[in-house]
Amino acid sequence: MPVLQIEGDDFTLDGEPFRIISGGLHYFRVHPDHWADRLRKARLMGLNTVETYVPWNLHQPRPDTFRLDAGLDLPAFVDLAAAEGLHVLLRPGPYICAEWEGGGLPSWLLADPDIRLRSQDPKYLDAVEGYFAQLLPPLLDRLATRGGPVLAVQVDNEYGAYDDDAAHLAHLAELLRRLGVDVPLFTCDQPSDLGRGAVPGTLATVNFGSHSLRGLAALRAHQPTGPLMCGEFWNGWFDRWGGRHVVRDPGQAAEELDDLLSTGASVSLYMFHGGTSFGFTNGANDKHTYRPTVTSYDYDAPLDEAGDPTEKYDAFRKVIAKYATVPAAPLPDPAAKFTAPGIALTESAPLFDNLPSLGxxxxxxxxxxxxxxxxxxxxxxxxxxxxxxxxxxxxxxxxxxxxxxxxxxxxxxxxxxxxxxxxxxxxxxxxxxxxxxxxxxxxxxxxxxxxxxxxxxxxxxxxxxxxxxxxxxxxxPLHSLDELAFTGTAPTVGPTFHRGAFDVDVPADTFVHLPGWTKGNVWVNGFHLGRFWSRGPQRSLYVPGPVLRPGSNEITVLELHAAHLARTVDLRAEPDLGPTDE
Structure with a gap:
């Protein structure tokens, strides 16, 4: 694979001028059986690169445990990107934000009451070094300098919005270099934070969702030479419980993208495909009031939560075609969907009656x-x-x-x-x-x-x-529900698991709708889809097709309060992400 270089105000690949046209695609928010499909659709929209964060808390759930398998097989994801002809921007953190639980920092760090995260605290730095020492070796052969697709690696994430400890950022950059990362390093920050989040000798990129010319001007004022790049072009946004489903007009977003690309700058769309914060992995914000984020990370992205092209996909593809070669292929068709209305959950297991099997x-x-x-x-x-x-x-x-x-x-x-x-x-x-x-x-x-x-x-x-x-x-922790003792559906008081079965001929994506239910979690065939809550805005949960199987399937709902007497759920072809701001 060609090697990315910074020459004056331009990127080059093996000496040829190159513009990065990238999009966010988090492997950990997408079922691994769908990775190849999403990457193909990225290329068909005109992207030449994809970027992904890396969630430390999933890869190292305990200090003595490190995972790089199944849905966390990052090397396999990178290899699939290369097979699709895409480059990769790697964003390993250690902090990623991403509306992800704890910003990706593992919770076991907080077992120390005095630890100072994202700082020069030796306890934090030792943990970061231990993490990178396990994450990076399997990825080194996938760097562009060694024939792989990884063009560049990010240092932390939006550090200027958190602190101005230049020594900390320099330490992280040096650690990446010491552990073998020899491709260009970069940072990303919002325009007002560029000075606080910079690392000398490292390329700065800027994040924004509108006023492209103003954002790029701020980057040029901070960094007089070097390629201009929007590290995150926010083409959508995330939702929180109790709010509304946030959407952005496709035409307006496409105009902003056109303005950006007309300057010759590089870009990475945030997000190209958002996916889902499955299980308990959603994050939260707390600006004087705690606000948890919903399960869906649809993000109003060009590719929706189920991987289907949207109006924004088509609009962005037409803009990109003005500045780069876009594959001459028709728009991908939406994937088939499975439906099953009125699935009865005929068995119940009260949580308080099953405590010995749960913890x-x-x-x-x-x-x-x-x-x-x-x-x-x-x-x-x-x-x-x-x-x-x-x-x-x-x-x-x-x-x-x-x-x-x-x-x-x-x-x-x-x-x-x-x-x-x-x-x-x-x-x-x-x-x-x-x-x-x-x-x-x-x-x-x-x-x-x-x-x-x-x-x-x-x-x-x-x-x-x-x-x-x-x-x-x-x-x-509800890692497994296998030991629950289910009985009939007599009325119960308190949190209760409810279970039912449904048949599938051909597995396909679907959406669980829970009219009449209040709050809790849903599992299908043991796969934890995430949280639901009647307060909205999200009123359905995405079920990846690979979770289903031909024949009998099982769905389990933990209802924390009370469900309607019929205790049924629907599998429908369309999601309900709630009312919009428009």
């Missing part, structure tokens, strides 16, 4: 955080005995992020971080009643100083002003 309680005087329990995602069930009867006031220093409160198994209320709630009045039927708080990690903060986001119950819990002690903390 082991840990006793302590005060509640333990998820990080203290060695847990990444999911729920923690906290239990204590109420020493008095009658009306009481329960106060919690910090709920991270949503606590359902039960007394003797009966629900008595909810405390939500998003609403800045810390107290609830309840009645204890008797001295010795059991208090339970089921706390959901709704996504660690992925942007800004809030990334030090520990989960569970933090600090003290007080009952009528006095500290309540003598707790058990039971981690419920």
């Amino acid at each position: 082991v309680p840990v006793p302590s005087e005060r509640p333990l955080t998820m990080e203290q329990l060695g847990q990444d995602f999911g729920f923690v069930l906290y239990e204590a005995v109420l020493p008095v009867d009658g009306p009481v006031l329960l106060e919690v220093d910090e709920v991270r992020d949503r606590a359902q409160v039960f007394v003797d198994g009966q629900p008595v209320g909810v405390l939500e971080r998003e609403n800045h709630e810390h107290a609830i009045a309840l009645t204890s039927p008797r001295a010795g009643s059991v208090l339970r708080l089921l706390v959901e990690n709704q996504g660690r903060v992925n942007y800004g100083p809030g990334i030090h986001d520990r989960k569970g119950l933090l600090g003290h819990v007080r009952l009528n002003g006095a500290e309540l002690t003598g707790w058990t903390s039971r981690p419920l």
